[in-house]
Amino acid sequence: MEFHMKENGFSTTTTYGTLDISSEEAYGFRPYQLLVSSIAVCSGGVLRKIMEKRRQKVNDIHIKANVTRSGVGANEVQKIHLHFTVEAENVTEEQMEKNMRITRKNCSMIQSVKDSIDIIETFELRL
Template identity: 55%
Template sequence: MKFSMTEHGFETATQYGTLSISSNDEHGFRPYQLLVSAVAVCSGGVMKKVLQKMRMPAEDIQIDVKEVHRNPDVADRVERIHLHFTIKGAGIDEAKMPRIMELTAKNCSMVQSVKDSIDIRETYEVIR
């Protein structure tokens, strides 16, 4: 990836279009939003694969970022993220969800990349 400076931040060209990044959310995605998005969507993708391998495919997975705590005393550092997963599927065994959550966190490259510096809390609910 190559990033080019603009009047309000930076841009990069992707196969899906231009990604604008700025400290001002009127001009693009803020860097912390991209970080949180990467953690959330990576987790959701891994969860989807884990459920498929366990023969409990999800009809839908929604991810709600309930909390992002940033420390204003340390460069607005992201210190805590709370992700809440709503999983819809008639065949999902709730008794297996703790193991599914464990495997999701263990196999998500983004969670593994930040686990020693950001407290990631993951909760879930299953809807049939």
């Protein structure tokens, strides 16, 4: 990826389109938003693949991310709580717990930050 400076941030162009990034939300995505999005969506995508491989029909996955930042200095991300609301068929609570454990082990974004950001995952199963 290549990033080009703009008046109020940076931008990059991918095959999908242009991504504007700025510390000011009025000019683009804030870096912490991209970090949290990467972690949440990576985890959700891995969860979906795992459930499909286990022949568990997934109708919808909704992910809510609550972020805790330090509030001082660099205001780093300290904790991310991901709450998954999963609408699925042929899935028990026990199977879902196993799905979540496998997801955590196979999500590259979680594995990349696990020693520096506390990632908490919870779920609600809707049949």
